Structures are given as structure tokens and as C-alpha cells.
Amino acid sequence: MDVQTPDWVKHAVFYQIFPDRFARSNNHSYGPAMAAALEPWDDPPTLEGYKGGNLWGVIERLDYLQDLGITAIYFTPIFQSTSNHRYHTHDYYQVDPLLGGNEAFFALLEAAHQRDIRVVLDGVFNHTGRGFFYFNDILENGPHSPWLDWFKIEAWPLSAYDGSLPANYIGWIGNRALPEFNHDNPAVREYIMRVGEHWIRAGIDGWRLDVPFEIATEGFWQEFRQRVKALNPDAYIVGEVWKDARPWLDGTQFDAVMNYLFTGPTIAYVAGPRVQMEYAELPDYYPYPPLDARGYGDKIQQLLERYPWEIQLSQLNLLSSHDIARLLSVAGEDQASLALGVLLQMTFPGAPSVYYGDEVGLPGGLDPDCRRTFPPQAQWNQEMLTLHRGLIALRRAHPALRVGGYEVLAAEGMTYVFARVLPQELIIIAVNADEQPSQLTVPFALDWSEELPQQRLFGQGSATWQQGTASPQLALELPARSGLVLG
Template identity: 35%
Template structure:
């Protein structure tokens, strides 16, 4: 897969597909780019209508010495319409789909897709999201010893400088005392970094520091400052032109939840129908067998009304004034509504989206799904997903420290080290499982509160920069976990939930805060904001080598070349016509000038590092 620009290409960006969601009944012109070296006699497009394939002819729209452009008209008959191109060539044919070009027949899994479902709000095109675990970000008191005041009976108070406990019974009980007003006091840090959207893990009362075992959804935990503190934080963010997303468990409650208490006390109550019951101990179904997390049962219409349907539901009430959340991230969204023969996931997701649309059409709905979310994301519910499969996992396998012994996101093995070809193939396959309108909004992450820290995974500041280079130049929405911008470490999710070392941050660096890494993140965020192609453009893979990858991000008015290398490599050449005659390659990041020979563009073999050029 060394050089890929000599292959036909298509993606869902504006060069190939009209912007915006088509409506049922529309005819959508889709374009395909074929290099002038191609041998095609004709191009056809295979669509699927009511589960039956149809072939639509593509007509030659434009040709020059470098490439030919074909266009085909696709009827939008089904809400999600899949298609792929057939290149009729001497001796046979090849298929072009989202995973690449194939000289064999292929399944429909990786076909391109048009979706009539309304995409996420346009503001997500430009967003950079910052995830905050409230207990570990900042205390409004500024006190650095053990938290003071009235604490819950389950809590084991910790000094702000204590190491996070990564395993054992104390892990969910270790309480540092971060609060929402502490976050509000530190918004200058976020704006200095360049982020504009805050995603908070749960803020409801619970019996753990992570609060995914809520005891009510009606109020904010007093330990965090209560409802007034969330209102204040939301208003402070909105006054700065920033946004705020909440986190909700639609799959389960805590065993201490008020609904569950009523359900246990009165099996004839409405709340009793909200849960799954069983004869075996403890008498009810817990999420993944955890007694502390009783699973919700969406066979109960009253549960949907209480949780997800309408302005007075849990989903709705926090979107309204005075909190006015800008959206929700849904915990374990892939399991919500699923148990045995029951499968209400798509129904629940669509109900949430409808509630959000009525209250705030700009609100976004993000699912947590660690695995293949393709089928769920095509159903018109979740706007987008936390993109572990198509981004986090493949990037980790390319950049991981080869001596690591870290667990690999639920697998009984350590993180394997693989080459660039493996990374790119994985990205393309998972990206192809969803429409481009979702790919371009996927929440790309290098880690979260549920994973080891990036710095621990890759082992060095240089590799952190390489990973961040991918994060801020790849299609999708960049999402970062608070502290990654300063090189915080952690061997698993719980251990990685380290408190922000504000004394070192305020001093411009220190033993627990790498100021150089902060500068890398700030510079790359600024780079992304400076380029529409990096925010909205399509992607053409140009070079895929074991130790380096290069790709083009393109809009109608801009072409940007990104080169990312994990080690020194042999370099490569690209077609000279990528830079028009008389044009130049403007260095945007990395400092190196791009070598423009009369017959080729020469990519340097430096590494590790990130280099970005605008090809004017």
C-alpha cells in the first residue's frame, strides 16, 4: 500500500457528494475520481433499493491530463442508501468501496452510504472537545490537602497530590473533592489551549467517584456544588462561546437510585416495571453482573416517558433552562435496551434524538460503543460515537511502546505493535461502516477516563506529538481527556484519572506537567482551526508505509498534505500536479519545506514527527 494516489477514489465530502442530508425521493449526483492512468472502459454505480441491487451508469463529466471525473445519479429511495462503483476494465472489473479498490467481489459491509437522517449540528465540524472527570479537575477552594466539609459515607478522602488508585475496592471510593465551580475557575486554561466544548462525566449523586451509579437523575451531587454550580458553569461556558455536554446512563441506575428503592419496596409500583427481575440472587439483573448497577427494562412505556421522551424526561429537563446542556453522551449506549430477546436500542436512541430536536435542534447525541457501532449508527438515533474502533485502537497499535504490558481495552492481551498498513486498513474498514455524515463527526480520541493514558501507551513526548498530529488532522471531531495536554500518565482508566497538577500548570511546567506537550496540543488545535480542509475535507491516502503515512485533506478551495512518521523511513514521491504550476507548498506545521521537483513532490524521510503543508 505504499502509494495510493494512482487508485480511483470517492468519499462523502463536498468534492464528491452535495453537502447536506438528502431527502427521500431526491436524486443525488455522486462523483468518482479516476487517475488518467486508469484503464476503465466505463464506470457503473451499484446501488441497493429495497434490498435489491441496481446498476446506474456513470457519465464522464470532466477529464484532463491527470484524472477523469465521473458522475452518477443515485435515487434516494431508502433512508440509508448504499452504493459502490464498478470499473469495467479489460479482462474484468474492479469494485471501489469505502475500504478501497478490489479485484474481486465484496460484501456490502463497506459500501459508501447516503443517509437521509439529519446529521449532527454543524458546530461539531469545528469543535474540539475536552473531557473532564469532575472529581479530579479542580477544587474551587484551592485547598490541596484532604477535602473538607460534609462528605458521603462511602468516600475515602485523598490529598490532591495523592496517586490515583488503579485497582481494588478503594478505586471507586477515593474522593479528591473536585467540583463544578473549580472547573469554572479554570476555564482560562481551556481557552488558552483552544478547546471550545466541555464534556462532563456524570454529575448526579451516587455512591462512587465516577457517578455512573446514580441515586437520582433529578439533582446535581452536592459534593460537586449542587444544581446551582452546574447552572453557573453552563452560563460561564456559554458566555465564552463554549458548549457543555452531559453524561447519562440510560442503560442502568445505581442500586441506591430512588426508582430502584421504590421498585424493591412495592413490586406493584410503576418503578418495578423499570427493571429486570430474576429468581437468582440478588433477584434482579445487574449490568454485566454488577449488583450495584440494576439494568433498566424498556418494555415499560413509563420508563421511556420518564427517561427519554419529551421535555419533562431526564433527557429533556437538563437541556432546558437554566442548565441548557448542548447535548448528551450516553454511557454504554450499545447495551441500552438490549437484554436477551429484547432490543430497544434504536427505539430509545431515536426517542432521545426526537426529544433533543424539539428542545434544541443544535444539541448533539453521542454514543459510547467500544466495538463495531456501524449498524447502530445507521439507524437514525445516535448522531455519532466515541470512536475507539476506527481511531483509538488502530492508532495505539501503530504508536504503542513495543515494551508495553498494558491491557488492550478488554482483550486478554497486551497492546500489539503493528505497521502503518494495519492501522490504515482498520481505520478504512470501520469508517466505511457508517455514512460520511457520521464519519466526519466521529469522536476521535487518543484515550479517555476508561483507558490508559496516551503518554503511558506511547512512552515518549515525541510519540505523543505523532499521535496528536493524527488526532487533529484526521476526519472527525477531536476529543481529549483533561491532562493529556500536559503528559499525565496512567496504566488503566482508573489510574489515569489523576488530579490536574495546578501548581505545576500555573508555574508553566513542573514534575507532573510537561509544558512542551501543552504547546504541541495548543499548536495543533490552532492548526486545525486555521484550515477548513482539516475540519471538513475528504481524505485521500497518499502513502502508507510501515513507519509513515501521508494523506490529503481536500475541500473545493483547499488541499492540505499531512505526513506522520513514527520513525525515520525511506521517504516517497507524489505527483507534481498536486501543486499547480506556479503554486507553492506552504508549511503549516513541522518546520520543513516540501521539496518540489520538476517531475515530483518529494516527501522527507524524517521521523518521528508530524509535518503539514497547504498545497496552494
């Protein structure tokens, strides 16, 4: 099949921002919409409370993101809503006034693009909020509303708030706060298509699609892709599909998915028995049971064989997100687990995505704790920030780490060694996830006529090439819980 994905994504480093919690600017006058009682920034997050992070604050942090090496931002929803996470959409054409409204967004888009930073928005098109105009009209006018067929009404009366009564309409996973669209209604379908087109015309660089597997209407996502790509062939369409995504990655729908099939095995390998099961059992990404190097290599090989290479290069590779506990907390605050995870993330095919705050050592359990506010600079883990900055720079400096082939060289005990290969560049990455130092001699069987990589580009340990009878061998010595990159 002919699969085309945007070239820029293959070279991108994403930063995921939960807008209410990243940065709050006090340098703008917002009018009455912002005269709101906000939770103290430093208090633990709550399910319903607002911290008041806004897009003006993001603009003020763009220099920080640029210095970190970020080239794209994925925002969780920003449209007008009645929830701090904004998955309860009220108006798909208005940026939430608490975030600064459309004015702040367009200022942000311009400032980001001036720095060559792309912007991808979250499209919540399976369901909406109870305050969405067309559903609200049904609540007000009952069976007389002209928009009944926009939703999945089952009986009367509707009970949108009283949980002791049947809702009598379909809400996402039974949540009456999230009425599901009737996507078989041509008017609904056209409405969503036009929302997708509107923000592409406005200049955004792509859509992350929330729970797209819930929309079963035939041809829906094919049409969405056609209409978005007609306006901007380089627009990135990435779906939130946690498991096998082959039905959506056939070249006619999404460019990629959020690659939780990378996340789970990577954490199971680097964190192993340190994984805190109270954080790991509920979400469907399986960072357990612990994996040794061979088990990890098998999982990665299965993943790389699952989708076309063009799609592998555009996958969104994450270690934490707003839907799962942060890796640092999943690993029981073990910093080496996060460091090794980032090393594997930044050297893997696809676009790495840093969840805001992970780079400065921000912990966080399950929702809402994984949505803590970005800490003040005095609380940053500078060692972790330096690690992220260095590995992002390494990835950006070496094309093989972005678009080179992926070859497993060795997987013994807890030591995993692989190469990223282009015709003119070979990078070798070795990881020892064990609590003991590792010594390993790796036969080198790749078809490679250029000079073998000798220079340590990152990490600790030693690497020496030995000329064997048939092919060279790489003698590795790695400290406990460490990694090494040769180029």
C-alpha cells in the first residue's frame, strides 16, 4: 500500500502541554472572563479545579522550549469547555477564555511558527459537553428540539445531571457529562469536517484525535483525512489508539498513533520490578511484568513489524501523558529508570514526545496527580533537564537517529544493544538496565563498509572494536543502570 506521512514529523521532537497546568501569565488584562477564583498554583491538582494556566503563559515559555530542542507542541484540548482538561467541549470555534481566547491562541501560533515550532491540537470529535449548543437545546426543548438526531437519544425525559435517574441518552463510557455525537447523521459529520478544516486553514499543523476508535461510521476518518490533507498535505493526523492500530494505519486515515505499544515495554524493561502496580494496572499500556533485554527486544521487533516503515517514522513515542502516571512515579521515583527510558525514546524511530515537566523531574500518579502544575525553577531537577537537553540535541544532530533503520545487535541478560543505520551513518546504542555492571562482546554482522563508530556521543562505559576471524566484534563494558551511544 502507498503510505505517505509528513516529513517534518520524522524529524520532530514534541512537547505535550496540558494548558491549565503549564504556565500562567499575569502580564495580560483578560477582562471579566478571567476574573475567576483559581486554585493556588502550588496546591495539589483536583479533578474539577482550575489552576489558570493560559496560552499567554505558553508564549512566555517558548524560548525555554526552543532551548530544550522542542520543534512541535501537542496541546490537550483548548476549546471552550466546562472542565479543566477541556474534553467537555462547548464551542469548537472558540478557544477557552480562561486560556486567553482566540486572541491568545493566534498570538501563540504566530510566535511558535516564528521559532519553527509546529502546533498540533486535540480534536475531541466523538463526544461533546452538555453545554454544547445543539445538545443544550435538546435539554431546554426536549423532543421539540430540531437537533435530536445529532445525538443518541433513547427515551424521555433526559436526565443530564441526576445520577439517580437514567440518562436516556448515550454518553461516552456511560458518562452523562459527555453526550456522544450521532456520526451517522450527515449534518453532524459535515459539522466535524468543517471544524477540522477551519483550524487547518487558521494555521495549525495537525490534529491529535481523541478516542477515534469509538467512531465506527463507515468512511468517516477517510473523509477527514482527505479534507484536512487537501488544505495542508503536511498536516499531521495522529490518533489515540492504545493497542494494535493497523485498522487505522492503512494509509487512508491516520499518519500515526500515540505509540503506547512502545511505552509499556520500554517502562517494563528500564523500570522492571520498580514499577508501582497501583499506577500501572488501570491504564491499558502494560508496563509490567518486568522484561529482560530479550523480552524487550522481542516486543520491539513485533512493534516494528506491525506497521509500514513510513508510519513507524511518524509514530508519537511517549513515556508519560495526561492519561497515565508519570514514568518517574511509575518507577518509584527511580531517576535511572527515567533516564534510560528517555535514552531509548530519543533513539527510537518516530517522533519523541516529552510530557511537560518530565524533563525537570516532575512526579505524578494517576489522574489528576499526573496533571500537576509545572514547578518553579528552584524545584527543577537540573540533572534530568541536562539529560533531556543533551539527548534531544543528539537526536537532532544525527539523521540516523531520526530516519535510520533499526537493527538489534544483542539482547543478553539486561543488556540491550541496537544500531540506527543510514548508508553514510551508523549509530550504536547500548543499554544496561541491570543493577550490576555489564560486560558483553557483540558480533557485528551488519553490511557496513565505512569506518566503525568509535566516538562516545553520550553516556558512560567503554567500547572497543576487536577484529574477529569473520567479522569485527564490539567489546562493551557498561556501569549498572547506564547507557552508551557510539557514533
